[in-house]
Amino acid sequence: MFDGIGTAVAALAQPDVVGIVLLASVIGLVAGVLPGLGNVQAMAMALPFTFGMDRVSAIYFLSAICASATFGGSVPAILINVPGTPASAATTIEGYPMAKRGEGNRALAISATASVMGGLVGIGVLVVSIPFVKWAALLFGPPETFMLVLLGLITIAYAIQGNIIRGLAISGIGVLLSLIGYASVTGVYRFSLGSKHYLWDGIEQVAFLTGVFGLSEAIQLGMKGRVVAHAEEVALGGFHGTLQGIIDTFRYPLTFVRSSVIGVIVGIAPGVGGSVSNVVAYAMTAQISKDPLIGKGSVEGLVACESANNATYGGDAIPTLAFGIPGSLAMAILLGGLNLHGVPVGPWLMREHMEIVWVVVFGLLAGTVVSCVGGLLLARWLARITLISTSLLVPTIVVLILTGAYAIRQNFWDVVVAILSGIFGYFLTRHGFSLLPLIIGFLLGAVAEQAFIQSLHISEGSLSIFFSHPLSLLLFLGVVATGLYPVFQRLVVKGVL
Amino acid sequence: MQSIFRRDFCSLIAALFVFVVGPSGAANAQPVKSIALPHTITIVFPFAAGGGGDVQSRIVARYLPKYLPGAPTFIVKNEPGAGGRTGVQTVYRSKADGSVIGSTYTAGAVGNQAIFGDDAGYDFAKFVLLTSTYHQPYTIAVGPQTLYKSIADLKKAGKPIPFCNEGGSLSLAYIVIAAKEMGFPYRLIPGYPGAPAATAGMLRGDCEAVSYGLEFTNRYLKEGVRPIAVHGSERHELWPNVPTSKEQGYPLELKIDMVFYLPPGSSAELAELLRDALTKLYQNKEFLDAIRAAKFTPTFAGTKQTQRFVSELTKLYSKYASELREAEAKIK
């Protein structure tokens, strides 16, 4: 379990890696502050820039951005009632009223402390689960891998999209797009549309990811208007408020533990992330709390939101690192980064590259701590970032993404792919499609095909292999249950059951 | 006057010394390098990270810069896919400006061309070969759950022996050739991104056997992998108890080696520069110790010897061309 920890710690002791983590935390913090951007967009834009780094530094960079954006999102949520990221949506309910009462610093301190503590819980669960997950990962052969991917796709399609048919349809499109190019299992060059060279390696992952997430968001921002957000500013209060906020967090241990556990569980479920855990933890606390200030600036309510959304990352990382199935969009980008740096993702990651697992653990931790400390100190100035005109923000995002897309292979057509992906991503979100099933399908489609074809080779063409392996059968039952759940729910609503 | 003459004579000798000895001396001490290497050089390895070739490529990437002018940064990029063809194609299509160096298993790259023809996506003869390393015999090993102890057992199995492999490359080629020569039935479970994944598949029970290089397979003995044959003329010191194919009645010698190569059209000066650097690298004690610490034996072959390997391999694959194409067609 602890093999590789030395490599991860030794790297963190080097000044350049420390600098990288600090820079990443600042990037994530700023991206989190800006509504419309978040860790996903920041990681997508940063991904190509990691190309020149060694893999340990690159994974530190991406992990730190991933974790730091969440607190960044809480800053405008508390100070100007605009969540910087979806994971801070519920934070506005309690944080902004506190700030309006002149307790902005107290609210920020609660958010920061709960975020760090929640992050520690999530990461702690990740670390403790490693031996079990390492053992379980070995059980995953081709049939199990195929069923796991299928389960992940169905779960994500349902959880995110709400409409399972649309979710599966768009994940199917993602899977199909992943099949373009050489098939590793058959060695055949397919669906090239006449391309003899460019599509040999398939659609370039980084160009596609950055286009779909970053450029589609840039189009959205460009459509929006003048500034990212504009709201009445509030008084922060003094340093006494900061100290008070830190102490306040520890006055609600049960709330903190319950919310952190919710965060971890939500994180483990593929496809759902901080945006859900934030809301679920808050809703549960609001129901059972006896605090009369709930909904009007309750400390307990704020502790619930903030500990859940940071605990989520530890949970997200478990399926991502254990099975190569991203627990969230941010983890999908992290997987892209691992691929880019030649780290084999999937069940063998924990077996062969434990140092990478530890790098992710420490990167998430460092990002959380640095962003919380930095965010507390710089809150007022960070909130002002939301006043940046979109007419300057949009072209800078576009420029970063296009240069990053080009830099990976120095191929101009990757720039075109990024733009087309961005336009595609925009139209999908505009017309009610979620991007996560598309991306998960795109990242895992080729894996699923490989596992499927290998399974058929093993069984000499018989589909029974998917049902004769106990774990595969169990996962198949999970697929069926998830697929039938909407029908079951409808029958319950109609009173039939 | 005599002293002036002596002074002039000495000056003349000194001048002659500088103009004649100086340049040749400089040439011996430090070759004139007219090539400007890129700041970053990528070594493209066509299999997933973790295997023997990948590990050695990374160690080379760490130590080679100091033997090159400007000490460029080396990055190793894994480009698995299509049984090792994808990464080789990348190098084939790359600019010949020193920014990309390929490293791959010679037998695999030549084998893919023999199997897939034009579909391989490259003409190996057009690459500029540098040097090669990681020379060792190939083997057959079986999983802990099987009862096979020898090639004779494979023949008596009464069913095709399933082999996990990448679906191309020398792993497929050597399985096909060994099966043809030794007369045991086989079938392929393709699609693993590299030797570690295929061996893991065997340990998990996806298949019963794998065929890989001796030193790589040796690392998995503690996991339960059991070698039953070495395709060499003599027993290897690492496995004194494992009989050779020759001892079991099949005088088959199948070897693996890893070659460093440049894209087609690379200049002779660039090739010479890199060959020189690699040659010096493989004399560096610290580097050789690093290879040994990774549990590999550092071997080295210069360009001429490497080119001889390629010729031998090309002949070998020509002999079994139809069997190789048939095996590939079954996977498609």
Next chain:
Amino acid sequence: MRKLSEGRIILLILLLGCALYFVFAGLGYGRNSRLFPVAVGTVTAVLILLDLASLWASGLVSRTGVGAGGSGRTEVPSLTEREEVGYSGARLMRMVGWLLGSALGVGLVGFALTVPVFIVSFGRVEGRASWVACLLTAVVFFIFIVGYFEFFMRIRMFRGVLFGDLLPLI
């Protein structure tokens, strides 16, 4: 909402076409190579047809907010649907135009020229940002991009066909 429905139908038809391409193109490959794409393509096409059918059916009855095969709960409209009042097709076309224009710029004259020109022109035309802000942002990003990629990572950024670089083979 009518515009949204029409737009969604067009998108679904395009996605259907995409899925069917994979099905029919896939049939031309060997057994193992066609199995997965044909299966996934077929299932995807069927799902898209079901979604189209649900849109068509909801056009005949009053909107209940429950999609075909839905979960029984009201489908949450996307953010852009909620903000449809502010949506403008012309503005969208302009945004797309800017993106395609930036690609054209990179292709013709390379990154070094396109980056600052794009930032300044977008800032001035779309937002009427001040010249100082636009130029400052353009200079900062020009230095960052050229400095990071060209000098630090020694990655030669595309110079553009007008300056002698060739577009890579497709």
